[in-house]
Amino acid sequence: MTPLFRGMRLLEFGGGAAGPVSTRYFADHGATVIRVESRQRPDFLRILRLTPDSKGGVDGAEHFNVLNANKLSVALNLSKPEGVAVARRLALWADCVAENFAPGAMAKWGLDYASLVKARPDLVMISTCLNGQTGPERHYPGFGGQGSALSGFNHLTGWPDREPVGPYGTITDSLSPRFAAMLLASALLHREETGEGQLIDLSQVEGGVICLSEFVLAYTANGETIDRAGNRSRHAVPHGVFRCLDRPGTQATDRWVAIAVHDDADWQRLVDALGRPAWAVDPTLATAAGRLARVGEIECHLEGWTRTQTALDVATRLQAAGVDAGPVEDLGDLHDDPQLAHRGHFQPVEHPILGTHPAERHAIRFSAMEPRLERGAPRLGEHSEHVLRELYGMPADEFTRLRDLGVFE
Amino acid sequence: MRGNLHGVRVLDLTDEPGFFTGKLLGDLGADVVKIEPPGGDAARRRAPFWGGTSDPERALGWLALNTSKRGIILDVDRPVGRDLFLQLAAGADVVLETAAPGRMQARGLGWDALHARNPRLVLCSITPFGQTGPYAGWRGSDLTVVAMSGNLWCTGDADRAPVRCAMPVSHYHAGIEAAVGVVFALLARRRTGEGQHVDVALHEAMVAPNVGTGAMAAMSTKFRGQRSGAAIRLGESTQREIWPCKDGWVSFAMRGGPARIPGLVAMVQYMTEHGMASAALQAKDWKTYNHNLLTQADADALGAEFGAFFLTKTMAELYKAAVERTLMLAPANTAREIVASEQLAARGFIVDVEHPGRGTLRFAGPVARSTSKDPAATAIGIRRPAPRLGEHTAEVLAEVGVTGDALARLRTDGVIA
Numbered sequence: 001m002t003p004l005f006r007g008m009r010l011l012e013f014g015g016g017a018a019g020p021v022s023t024r025y026f027a028d029h030g031a032t033v034i035r036v037e038s039r040q041r042p043d044f045l046r047i048l049r050l051t052p053d054s055k056g057g058v059d060g061a062e063h064f065n066v067l068n069a070n071k072l073s074v075a076l077n078l079s080k081p082e083g084v085a086v087a088r089r090l091a092l093w094a095d096c097v098a099e100n101f102a103p104g105a106m107a108k109w110g111l112d113y114a115s116l117v118k119a120r121p122d123l124v125m126i127s128t129c130l131n132g133q134t135g136p137e138r139h140y141p142g143f144g145g146q147g148s149a150l151s152g153f154n155h156l157t158g159w160p161d162r163e164p165v166g167p168y169g170t171i172t173d174s175l176s177p178r179f180a181a182m183l184l185a186s187a188l189l190h191r192e193e194t195g196e197g198q199l200i201d202l203s204q205v206e207g208g209v210i211c212l213s214e215f216v217l218a219y220t221a222n223g224e225t226i227d228r229a230g231n232r233s234r235h236a237v238p239h240g241v242f243r244c245l246d247r248p249g250t251q252a253t254d255r256w257v258a259i260a261v262h263d264d265a266d267w268q269r270l271v272d273a274l275g276r277p278a279w280a281v282d283p284t285l286a287t288a289a290g291r292l293a294r295v296g297e298i299e300c301h302l303e304g305w306t307r308t309q310t311a312l313d314v315a316t317r318l319q320a321a322g323v324d325a326g327p328v329e330d331l332g333d334l335h336d337d338p339q340l341a342h343r344g345h346f347q348p349v350e351h352p353i354l355g356t357h358p359a360e361r362h363a364i365r366f367s368a369m370e371p372r373l374e375r376g377a378p379r380l381g382e383h384s385e386h387v388l389r390e391l392y393g394m395p396a397d398e399f400t401r402l403r404d405l406g407v408f409e
Numbered sequence: 410m411r412g413n414l415h416g417v418r419v420l421d422l423t424d425e426p427g428f429f430t431g432k433l434l435g436d437l438g439a440d441v442v443k444i445e446p447p448g449g450d451a452a453r454r455r456a457p458f459w460g461g462t463s464d465p466e467r468a469l470g471w472l473a474l475n476t477s478k479r480g481i482i483l484d485v486d487r488p489v490g491r492d493l494f495l496q497l498a499a500g501a502d503v504v505l506e507t508a509a510p511g512r513m514q515a516r517g518l519g520w521d522a523l524h525a526r527n528p529r530l531v532l533c534s535i536t537p538f539g540q541t542g543p544y545a546g547w548r549g550s551d552l553t554v555v556a557m558s559g560n561l562w563c564t565g566d567a568d569r570a571p572v573r574c575a576m577p578v579s580h581y582h583a584g585i586e587a588a589v590g591v592v593f594a595l596l597a598r599r600r601t602g603e604g605q606h607v608d609v610a611l612h613e614a615m616v617a618p619n620v621g622t623g624a625m626a627a628m629s630t631k632f633r634g635q636r637s638g639a640a641i642r643l644g645e646s647t648q649r650e651i652w653p654c655k656d657g658w659v660s661f662a663m664r665g666g667p668a669r670i671p672g673l674v675a676m677v678q679y680m681t682e683h684g685m686a687s688a689a690l691q692a693k694d695w696k697t698y699n700h701n702l703l704t705q706a707d708a709d710a711l712g713a714e715f716g717a718f719f720l721t722k723t724m725a726e727l728y729k730a731a732v733e734r735t736l737m738l739a740p741a742n743t744a745r746e747i748v749a750s751e752q753l754a755a756r757g758f759i760v761d762v763e764h765p766g767r768g769t770l771r772f773a774g775p776v777a778r779s780t781s782k783d784p785a786a787t788a789i790g791i792r793r794p795a796p797r798l799g800e801h802t803a804e805v806l807a808e809v810g811v812t813g814d815a816l817a818r819l820r821t822d823g824v825i826a
Binding site (some may be wrong): 001002004017021025029041044047048049050051062063066067113121131132133134135136137138140141142143144145146147148149150151152153154155156157158159162163164165166167168169170171173174175178179181182183185186187188189190192194196197198199200201202203205206207209210211212213214215216217218219220221222224225226227228229230231233234235239240241242243256257258259260262319322323324325326327328329330331332333334335337338339340342343345346354357358359360362363364365366367368369 | 429455457459474539543545547549552558559564565573578585586587588589590594595599606607608609611613614619625626628633634653662667732735737739742743747752755770774776778786
């Protein structure tokens with residue numbers, strides 16, 4: 001079929017991951033996603049790792065580029081009234097608007113929903129920020145590190161005898177864009193069916209907390225705080241990560257295999273896969289309660305077995321025996337993972353500074369439509385003229401006049 | 410209350426990894442029917458239990474993620490149950506399922522059978538690795554899929570094994586992606602008239618939380634990840650980002666850039682007012698500050714001052730000041746602080762949900778707010794508590810014309826409950 005969102009224009013304000021990752025879902029299915037950026041205040045992922053020696057400056061940032069494939073970029077100087085006026089015209093021309101500035105920023109420019117909806121009654125817009133658009137802390141800006149802390153994920157991640165470490169990648173930065181895509185898509189469906197638009201107000205903290213509903217309920221129902229617990233389960237043993245060989249014939253190093261036994265039948269499968277050693281056939285370990293009482297001892301024995309093999313060998317052997325296990329992959333290993341390769345997770349895109357590099361697809365595959373990665377991420381303002389002149393239809397003399405005023409910076 | 414997905418009918422056959430998808434669709438207004446096997450979902454037998462004693466109507470993990478659903482008990486592994494399921498599917502828009510690949514086909518409920526019965530139906534399958542591929546037949550759970558995603562490797566302390574979050578983060582990521590996939594498929598159906606099979610993998614969904622660094626591992630730095638505890642590697646140094654304070658921990662980054670430097674300046678001002686910023690820190694030139702150019706000694710010196718100050722304040726004191734002064738700091742909240750949050754209360758996020766016969770439970774509420782001309786038409790939030798065992802069996806089966814003696818017979822035979 002024709003890509004689902006072919007012909008749809010999505011205008012995006014803001015930066016980082018929480019906003020921009022959400023619009024990729026639409027871009028990958030054919031939408032024209034246009035980022036509004038500025039040279040005065042580049043997307044923080046364009047400068048997160050920027051040094052004076054960085055090749056390509058703000059256009060060469062790998063982090064920005066892997067997340068923003070398939071999009072166009074218009075540079076607009078929003079400190080100039082002419083720049084704001086162009087942004088407003090684009091917002092009213094677009095089919096939907098997404099933004100993740102701190103609350104108040106869009107209103108300051110007259111680009112908030114309340115201002116735009118007067119001229120575009122069926123506007124679909126989503127605003128996402130740390131704490132949401134209302135409430136006493138609405139103006140408090142934040143990044144994923146704060147979102148992860150406020151919503152409980154930091155507390156829950158790490159070892160019980162040590163400080164919290166937080167999940168790698170500041171988790172609200174990966175949860176929020178998924179919520180945003182779901183909410184935006186539902187609003188588009190509602191508009192197709194009823195003709196009515198809406199504003200969606202997504203708080204990144206609330207999105208994190210709703211995932212942790214069980215953590216909330218354990219406290220509100222029983223006064224219990226669920227705490228970080230390493231890799232152990234409260235219900236099953238063994239459930240953890242065990243040291244392995246890096247390569248056959250070397251010493252055990254920083255390589256690991258994850259093994260999860262969920263019930264007593266799993267335990268018997270594991271015992272068989274281990275070759276029924278004396279310590280494991282102990283009948284008191286046949287029940288979860290028995291294993292929970294001797295968790296440390298079991299983990300120690302199991303690691304004695306895993307550390308003479310590679311993680312993939314252990315996992316493959318255990319999976320063949322019907323036991324849930326997998327190698328702990330580092331970020332480089334992902335490129336050798338046969339399942340991710342089968343799903344085409346990494347797709348090459350072209351970039352004028354970075355050359356050919358991988359970008360990522362989402363975790364959804366459809367039987368009747370294929371997500372496509374057609375272009376690398378845009379350079380800052382790369383498509384200002386293309387979008388304004390060719391897509392929007394701005395007359396040449398007006399474009400030139402505005403350009404000479406420094407509007408497209 | 411209607412909602413953006415009003416009129417969408419969902420049959421939810423999922424186990425724990427898929428509960429969240431149906432909850433989200435229900436919170437957006439879809440009519441979601443949770444279908445449990447005889448005896449109820451396995452997750453009803455998992456602690457913690459409301460009040461502490463084992464009871465399938467009081468399993469908090471189950472209650473948490475099955476709100477906004479009706480519930481029936483139907484044995485789809487028996488031919489009569491399967492036929493009843495197909496009858497329900499004939500009038501449904503969406504089926505959600507988490508069975509191992511191949512299991513639905515074996516039951517006679519695979520994509521081909523469902524599509525033949527109802528060409529408009531969207532089938533969404535959520536599995537550890539996806540429907541096809543070399544690992545499709547592997548078992549997987551939150552620990553193992555997170556292990557295989559790169560995300561576990563990068564989480565934890567350098568001197569210990571990689572470590573997970575105590576809650577199943579893969580269920581959340583894949584669960585939301587599945588909801589995205591379902592709504593995309595419903596949008597596509599408006600154009601084509603046909604449903605499709607949506608295949609979501611927990612493993613692949615967990616690559617995304619690496620926020621692009623998975624792809625970057627094949628780029629210039631070949632950076633394969635590193636466990637650096639409560640710190641992050643930036644430029645030439647490792648910089649702490651979660652700090653102990655007087656009664657817990659706070660998140661605070663020493664990163665610069667136009668969005669963050671005002672927060673650093675404000676933090677130094679705050680410390681100065683408490684006599685805890687050195688002359689060197691007070692004199693620091695933030696205009697030229699670049700966190701990527703800090704040596705380890707620079708980062709340690711800067712961190713020592715911030716760290717010493719945080720130890721003199723509580724999480725609540727620091728967060729109050731952070732909001733007032735825009736310090737870009739946040740406390741590592743537990744559920745206690747979350748439930749007590751003034752911000753969440755002001756937004757009506759913390760809601761009380763009545764559970765008939767058991768009392769009221771305080772929940773995390775709407776995932777977002779919608780503003781529109783007709784707020785009831787776009788409302789988001791919990792519609793009803795999670796269903797009791799078989800609470801809506803008679804009601805739902807009546808909708809496909811099964812009532813009276815036929816219903817009674819199915820009950821006697823143990824096909825429904």
